[in-house]
Amino acid sequence: MIKAIIFDYDDTLVQTRKTRYNTIYKLTKEIFNTNITEKEIDEAWGLPAEDFLLKLFGRFSSDIHYLWSVYIEFSKKDLNVPHLNAFDFIRKYQNSFQFGIVTSSSEKVVIRELNEIKINTNLFLKIQTSDHTSVHKPNPEVFEPIFELLKNENINKNEIVYIGDSPADYESSSKFGFHFLGIAHDSRHIPYFQKEKIAFVQNFFEVENYLIHEKNFR
Structure with a gap:
């Protein structure tokens, strides 16, 4: 039982997938002035939180505190x-x-x-x-x-x-x-x-x- x-x-x-993919697209464009593909997000999806952020944005910055701050800032604009x-x-x-x-x-x-x-x-x-x-x-x-x-x-x-x-x-x-x-x-x-x-x-x-x-x- x-x-x-x-x-x-x-x-x-x-x-989350539907909501956060949009968040990631906007963040990458506005903060890092480039585009990210769905395939790149797919490859990071499901990783533990900090590994996820570094997989997505590590090529732009290795400062996890900074990456968290911008990700949280953009996430607040897209309610799950x-x-x-x-x-x-x-x-x-x-x-x-x-x-x-x-x-x-x-x-x-x-x-x-x-x-x-x-x-x-x-x-x-x-x-x-x-x-x-x-x-x-x-x-x-x-x-x-x-x-x-x-x-x-x-x-x-x-x-x-x-x-x-x-x-x-x-x-x-x-x-x-x-x-x-x-x-x-x-x-x-x-x-x-x-x-x-x-x-x-x-x-x-x-x-x-x-x-x-x-x-x-x-």
């Missing part, structure tokens, strides 16, 4: 947008499950964005970001800190499902011993999920049907 649901953050709960029903689902079932987030994004970005879209962070037992571990997905050890908290709640690995949008989410969580449910808000990773026979849904209405009404992972 599932007792805890942990989410990836970017492109799972919120539409929740995926439909994502946080409604969490609020609806807050008394039925322990909820958590494990993400490669930085704490200052995630907490700021959740505050901007008026999400109560107390809905989550833990919001674990790149600041909280020295390892990152697809390394399964990334889940050690949040699992320690869940063990204190008498929750075992086979009572936890991780919901994410990418191959790295699946590889890390399944190797750690969690159940996994893919969420494909767009078609990028559907071929991977299908090829590997990984359970996936395409929106949070389907998450509710899969986990609650159809009672999978029991």
